[in-house]
Amino acid sequence: MQARLSALLLWIAVTLAAMAACRSESGPPRFPHQTHLAGLACGVPGKPACLTCVSCHDLAQHDSGQRLPKAAVCENCHRDAHQVKAVLASTPVRPSGEITIDHDKHLAMPELRGQCVPCHAGVVDSKRPSLPPMSKCFGCHEHSEQWAKGECTPCHDAAALRRTMPVTFLKHDTAFLRHHGSVMAERQQAQLCQNCHTQSQCQSCHDVTQDLTVEARRPERIESGQVHRGDFMVRHAIEARSEPARCLSCHTVQGCDSCHSARGVSANVANPSNPHPPGWVGGNTASADFHGTVARRDIVSCAGCHEAGPATNCIRCHKVGAYGGNPHPRGWKSSRGVDAEMCRYCHE
């Protein structure tokens, strides 16, 4: 125990040291836009013409990569080709992928008066992002028609959308995973969500027939919130008791039973091991270990081993006329009569 704790602390110390070592690495610096736009001597005799945004950026290009200046543009003034190459390689990551935008049309808008900075504030303020967040776009455009139809294209490139994580609008924050089923239900099936996601992505987590779990197939996704990481096999009974409804989002109790049967701890196998404590079956209904008390609280755990449809061994004691008594809880009702096929197992 102590050795493991020591190993754990050692590992944390190593990672913290690595983090500290990496702290000085931040890659090439952000491009000094302000220096180029306002910090150079220009526009006077003997000096070059002053730069504007379009001096370097070809805004008519659709592909944002092509909007960036070629090295030859920089090399008009800068002679260190290696440095130029490094700076041009330091363009920011585009979290939303390629955006289809008509720059000429936007620059002609009276609100912008030909200025790039209202959207690209980061070029003059290093604390702000160079690329506008989506909320900035929505500040002017409502896009209500596209929103109602669940269309992200043509502003977003369809191919890029599949690899884009929303950072402002519709952002998938820490609580989103808990609500995502309901979010899907509120909206049109196959519309908004499926702009970015395919059904196979849903099945990557939800399809329990796969041999390889999503955790095994995607071990590099250390922040993905996958529920079965670590030694889940050991913890699964604790997790099932803590959040029983969550397990049933993907698993059926047959899934529990097929594994328990193979390990001889299911009621459905011949000569099973009995994991229950003394007093589990008997007349002392006040005992904390009495099976009825536990079953009332956590019937899903019972079903993990005792689920064999109507032929479960509960019926032997609890059917009408047997000595096990009425198992239905107070307030129980069913739309089916006692002559329904399943009910007849007890109400024969």
Place this chain on the structure above:
Amino acid sequence: MARISGCLRAIAPPAPALLLLLLATRPSLADEPPKASPKDQKAEAPDRFSVSARSETYVQLYQRALVPGQNGQVVPTETAVPVHEYLFANARDVDAPWQKDSIGIEFAAWGRAWPTQSSLERPFDGDLQTANVRLEAGPAWARLGRQQVAGGAARYARFDGVMVGARHRGFFLEGYGGYTVLPRWNGRPGYHHLGDAEDTLLVYLPPQPQRGDYWLAGGRVGYQTSHVSGSISFHDEQVTTGVDRRNLGLDVGVQPFEMTSLGASALLELDSGRFANARLWADLSPHRLIDLGAEVMHSEPALLLSRQSVLSVFSTDGYEELGGTLTAKVLSWLRFDTNGYIEAYRGTGPGARGEAAARVAMGEVYPMTLRVAYTRVIAPQNGYQAVRASFSRKLSPRLSSTLEVYGYFYDMQIAGYKSSSVFAGTASYQAADALEFLWSASVAQSPYAAVDAQTMLRATYHFDAPSRPRQR
């Protein structure tokens, strides 16, 4: 106690199926015709559609032993060399004669070969996960084939059939029906994720299912704008002996302010007239650096069981859960994530679960992320504390790596152990735009294995690599 004696996983080169080979013959799988001049664009906008395909192939080699064996017996280990293949393909926004961008196709499947002798595994296995075509015509659409319905009354269900829908001025209507996909029709009933018990072990051998008896149908009507959305849904699923589940769902979402959203959902189990699940939540961003979430939930898990399970009528005891999340972006490179929930189980003491995590992310060209988290779970009968540290770093434009360590400390012993630990790491190499290799390894000590060592190599091939956005 039996133990897993060791585990070694390896990989073979991708073995794409015929479909992907056919797709690979295209010069570019995200076809965009040559860019037209602005003048031409006004005359006729170029067609934009995408086709993407991916293949993942795994070959594993490991030894294993079931834990525990029958009646606690130590069982012999078996050596396995399973081969897994995953295939994914989809096309979007393909033009149809009647409407532009109106056809979508999706396909996903996995297969496995198990060449060595095994008492639990079949020589060949596999499943078609998705295979459907989606057609649009004006405000209506239809999807045919193997597909899924998710959320609302259906929760999550896969079926072979048809789903149709239509929308008008924010209102939408959907209906679906078909044969259920689970239980798998190429496997014995009861087979799900963790393995298929030998039939000879079973006392009650379930009858072979008749597929015609397993079907589902449902529908949904709703309204959706940019600030309000909601739907009422119905789902009916049948098995041989009658109703498997029959639910009515209600889902509502409201965004009264830009950074505030409220939601509610309820799942009414119609057979018993009780709520199997109901929740209410609010997400709030009072500041651009802070996200808050609060949620209250009521659940009666027995009502989520099949209505053909006797156990589903033995109990409707449930539990209430109340909790929330807080995310604070303290600095541009430092973020704290916390969440906490308390559960009130009827007939027993309360439970609780929570996590506090710190996340450090730095570097744009070579991003590095460190996350350290502490988790506490208190559940009836047992609980645990966990510490998890995760570290990822991009080492070069093509090479990335991760390291992780988990430590679990149980409140009560499990199989004589009070703790377990897992050490894991990965290294991935982007060999080409389309081809990526990932190697991972882990070592664990747990109540179920004195030593569990695994290593795996994964190859992923993207047939649509030319269309992938440039990652700088």
